[in-house]
Amino acid sequence: MRYVLRRAGFFLVTLWAAVTLNFFLPRMMPGNPAVAMMAKFRGRVSGQELAALETLFGANNRQSLPVQYVHYLGDIASGNWGTSLFYFPSPVSQVIRGAIFWTLGLVGVTTILAFALGTGVGIVAAWRRGGLLDSIAPPLLVITSAIPYFWVGMMFILIFGLKLQWLPWSGGADLTATPAWTLSYLGTVLQHALLPALALLITTIGTWTLTMRNNMVTTLAEDYVRMARAKGLRPSRIMFDYAARNAVLPNLTGFAMSLGFIVGGAILIEYVFNYPGVGYMLLQAVENEDYPLMQGLFLLITVAVLVAILLADIATAIFDPRTRSAQ
């Protein structure tokens, strides 16, 4: 229990740090982007919204910094994340909502797949040390994890999209179709998701596999694995129940922490494939100098990663009995 509390505390501290960072970033930047932006807004926004934006970007010279900060925290908590410049007058929260679905689908599913596959391959590779899989997989994956995400995406577009014309490579779904929960529409969604998902899978699977393999190799040398052999248990049982469990569990949180890197790759993949997710929107916002949207997206991404880590911590607490005793 203490463990979960400690991790929840960490979650809150990091959340606070991220929100505070978000607050100070525009204020620290040279050229005071806020002022220029405010000029664009003036006259088109109601007084209340203007005040919120000013607070968000530090153009509020009437209030002192600490007061601004408190107002800012209140705004964030209540869901008032500002108004988008590009999609004016839609509020940021509304604009974001449209993109979340796409990203969750693509990135969420692919990451889980990559984790499951990578871990599985890592386990088997370590199990049959010196065997075929172990000789091929690690060096191959080392190389694939060094390839820039976007380049893989571009190559896929080249090969499968342009040359072979097998799969579409732009957008989230067929743009001429109307969005609906129909089978045909979902079909096009799937089609459009295939290439980016594959690109993301290939680039991220490397880390999982390598870490898992190395952890398994260390675990297999442990006494309790030898003991399990001595007991005459089936090899599959030993591999999963004794070795894999102990290799994965302490590292679950570590895995979640590397989500931060995965997010980076997802952003690039979305950009390359024009996939209308959160990452693509972020880059569009940068191009359009839509700072409120940009900051809102940054905050969203950060919170998502933090939540994922917290979930991993809870999973560890459930499955690893050592964390339950008083430390």
Place this chain on the structure above:
Amino acid sequence: MLEVSGLTVEYAANRPVRAVDNVSFSVASGEFLGIVGESGCGKSTLLFGIAQLLSPPAEITAGSVTFDGTNLVTMTQRQLSAIRWRDLSVVMQSAMNALNPVKSIGAQFADVLRAHGRPSRKEIADRSAEVLRLVSIDPVHLHSYPHQLSGGMRQRAMIAMALLFTPDLVIMDEPTSALDVVAQRSLMTQIKDLQAKLGFAIIFVTHDMSLVSHFSDRLMVMYAGQIAEIGDTRQVFGTPLHPYSRGLLDAFPGIRGPRVALTGIPGAPPDLSVTHAGCRFEPRCARRMPECQTTAPDLVNRDGSDVRCLLYTAPATDPDAGTDASATTSTDATTSTNAGTAQ
């Protein structure tokens, strides 16, 4: 019941290390055999070699291990699985490392019970509780995890687990080394009691000669991968023949009797990746003779014990004559300190 014949285990490397070299001995039903030797002499490797628990790069390169009539070395994994734990079980040195940290004690017991049959949940619970009671642990601890038990309890839980199927032979690899002296004693007594009650044989490996000699029927002294001496405990402990056994004993002065200076055995064990021409103990031996450097001794029987030493092999030389010769033939300055206590 167990017959080890010519067993040789090597660690593969650029220069292979022969950790166990042509070892042969037997264990009868219900017997308690103690194996002693210093670190690196190959005793743990020997144990794992017998139980077919070696991992690469260790490999059995020669010999056989005949258990109840069948040779374990040539058996397939499937055949071995059938025997494992039912007839032959293992107790390891550190229970904290030997027990799966993420499974409860009860789950680990259930694991092995289910691996060899289809017991019902009640049968599992009953049997698990029964063996725990044998080692004086409250069965409520079946729900505990290894890290929640004390060191002594963990060790006893491991022994309980080893007895789930009342095997014919239990192999123990230094099970008391991680415990304090008091716990050691109590554990040994408990093991001896269990043996009397259930009738299994024990091979007990340790570096603590004095501890095991109180409980074992026969004693085997290993050095550099070979048997140096083997025989009835009382004999080997009371009148050790091999100079190495002698040295080991002298390192444990008795609590009663006159005070004597502590003696050790100078030098270090030999490099096992290099083949030796003569006796392996020769560089450190207080009673070495010129021929010890060139002739490797075989095991010979002497008053009921087997010993690997040229002092007892050479038929022409009177072994007792070597005693006086040692003070004059040995040129190593450090060994002269042993000469006074050697006899």
Place this chain on the structure above:
Amino acid sequence: MKDSFLRFGRAIARSRKATVGALLLAMFVVLALFPGLFARDSPTAEAYTRNLGPSSAHLFGTTGLGQDVFAQAVYGTGQVLEIAFGAGLASTLIAALIGVAAAYLGGFWDGVLNLFTDVVLVIPLFPLLIVIAAYVHSSGTGVLIAVLTFTGWSYTARQLRSQALSLRSRDFLAAARVRGERAAYIITVEILPTMSSLLVAAFLTNALYDVLFASSLQFIGLGDPDATSWGTMLYWAQSNEALQTGYYLQAIVPGACIALLGAAFALLNYAFDEIGNPALRPVRRRRTLSWPLGGRRVGRLEHA
């Protein structure tokens, strides 16, 4: 110090993968130092016919602006290596100081430094880089290195801290403490040299990620578009729709370079991983293949 180099050299030579990595890296270093030897044309001169395919005059063809792709790739090596080594070394330095100090000081300071490291670690790097770069507009190499350094040290700081923790209780450190040496001395003279292989491994990791991040930022247009670098080559290729219009090399070449350099760092890391954790060293096996549980091939594969 000298025998550290010898040890590394031997470790690299022993591992085939690491040797390949070392050779690749050496090749890039040579290209960066002496670009003029390999590329005749200037990388920035938009003097040639646009969008040419590969030919003897232009090994990899030309870009949409009429620049020679091969020359760009060669001259671009310099900036990339600058970033990799600059940011890599700097962030490794910070990581070492913070990680080892946390491990050595223990207690309260360990807790504080640890929390700080973890918080920085968890905040997603790339989005943060994007936001900062968006505000700062034109990122010269210096700014890029600075930003990468201050955000990228946290991962390796954690690794180094846990290694330093296991060293902390060793005897030679206790001896130094008893001698009365100050903490700073112990950290720099006793602990850090012992961790040399880990420090190199940390540097390689940092360098790899810095190359990837920097080129990613340049690719989406947040670097200096006029600089000669692989990332900017990709940016221009994307802008000119090189793939769609069939001028593949403009996109393939810089990407391949990045991948190769990244692979070089990653492969080199293999050797240092194995120094630190001997269990990972390749197991030399004899003719009979043994399964990890010690079974043997008896006739057919036996693995019950």
